[in-house]
Amino acid sequence: MQGGYMNRILRVDLSNRTWTTEELDEKLVRDYIGGRGFGAKFLYDDLKPGIDPLGEENEIIFIAGPLAATGAQSCARFEIYFKSPQTGGYFQSSGGGFFAPEMKFAGYDAIIIKGKSEKPVYLWIHDDKVEFKDASYLWGLGLADTEQLIREELNDPYVRVAAIGPAGENLVKYAGVFSDRRAAARGGGGAVMGSKNLKGVAVRGHQKVPIANNEAFQQALKAQVGAYKGNPMYEMMHTTGTQASELTAVLGMYPWKNFREAPGPEWEKLQASEFNKLRVRKMGCQNCMIRCSQITKVWDGPYKGVWSEGPEYETLWSFSGPIGKAEIGLTVLADRLCDDLGMDTISAGQSIGFAYELYEKGIITKEDTDGLELVYGNIEPVPRLIEMIARREGFGNVLAEGTKRMAEKYNQGSEYYAIQVKGLELPAYDPRGAKAHGLNLATSPLGADHNYGYGSQELFGVPIPHPVDRFAVEGKGEITKFNQDWAAFTETGILCTFASLMTGPDIFSQLLYGATGVEEFADPNYMWVVGERIVNLERMFNAREGFTREDDRMPERIVKDPLPYGPSAGQVFEQDELLDQYYEARGWDKVTGIPKAQKLRELGLDFTLDYAAQ
């Protein structure tokens, strides 16, 4: 390859402490480009169907995109790929920071890790060397201490570390992987690392990322920077980041009390103007001018002195909506705790909120909760519960399993209001108020992941490819396909979701072409096909595992219970009609929800045909 790529994959086997490298295959590059394309292909090729997500055969794959460390804006994210212990299916999760560029400097596009170490280890990857370092002394420590101690041991402050906290070590189903307080949090990648006794991966390198066609690349980069500066989204993201409750609140989509209600005026305590009072500093990922991240500090009240990098929107909701109380200080503390203990805030908050409803209904009592009173509005138990989850102490051991398994444990009809799809908890948007956004949550192979195909038309009013009415059902299959294919398109170069709308397909394609020199990448139409190919391959991974249309079902509360009041009052999620539309738009079988052979052939996915719809 001429540029963009380091042209090298590192494969590590923790069971026998060996490692090998291999060159990138040219056909792989042309067909899948990189980033999510590589992740999906590696997982499909490497993992046999039916393997235990927490067994030695599962892999945890770190990927840096072909635009990381090239100078392209907002492409420094790392992604992890694995079979999820939370969903039992394909999973990819994305985190920001500085880890991906350092992987490239060390000379790798991907690090693929399998096996299980006998004792806790961390990997030390520096240029051409790979070392297995003892991590026994790090086991049990939080993320901040872990990263600091590794840097001290290696005597290099510029080492980048992606690691797990106690939640990952204790196999919490939604434990994440963290680096510089940035999280690839969803789906349980941290538990996969924990199951391998892998505390972290430390990288440092000194290579330069080659650029194939510098003139074309610089021209595209100039266009990207210009597009940011002229876009209102840039100003907003640069100023407030995502710390704002008002968008979903005024749409009637800020879920309250386990998606039972729309919020009353409580949301006003978490609007952007309230977080303005707490912001002390801005942070950003490597080579991103947006700098959307915010350091916040609580200046008074019961949480005085607490600080965090965040909370982002999802987190400020996760520790207000599910428990029916908005206390800004708690959202900052919960964010900090989850970041240090190493787990996903969405699933943690939702699991706690589900327990509040179980408690209200008398399905669980103080006997089950170690004496904690889980009454809506009582926020006092929340920090304690977060610690208990991470360490699987007492009732925390139940919460650590997530809402799907909690409903299976307690039964009594609680599955109706366990707010998850495929075992992954819904994020901070009530899908009854935005049908395409909801359809993405239902059909994503990851479970209810918003970034798999964000409904920006409905949420932000973005008129691309055309304006939509968020309550309308008609046409939402096509829009969802568009959003999902677009996300896959941009994740080939691991462009940040926030930046993707500003960058657009033409500039992004030119950046990829300029960096790599691969002529096909200059054509956005080619890129759209690759996006669709990736989505179909991910679907086929799950089809091979036995997933069908049944697994695309929303919780019954979302389908049957209309929102009681607010700007989305009366809305339900019209599941059957929406799913039919979606499968039709995709060329998938409506009965099973599995791609048809014709579609797979059209996309060059012939190797998956054994599992195609009959």
Add this chain to the structure above:
Amino acid sequence: MLVNVLYFGHLREATSKEKETLEVPSEATLATLIELLEQKYGPEYRKAMDAIKGLRILIDGRDSSILGGTDAPLKEGCTVVFLPPIAGG
């Protein structure tokens, strides 16, 4: 008839209000409301509105752009939100 209006960002500064309830004629459209706000708060209101790139105006939670733009009719008790760009994450 009475309509509720919510302001955010610079429009909050221009009006010194987070929200208010206003009386508008029974056949009022969004344009009628904007004119009334200009009368009430002066040309600064329009200036502040025009300065917000990507401003969305929601009527009962739906984008005015799909309800007829400034010709969108208002209803008794409806809520109009002037919303600058805001993202979730």
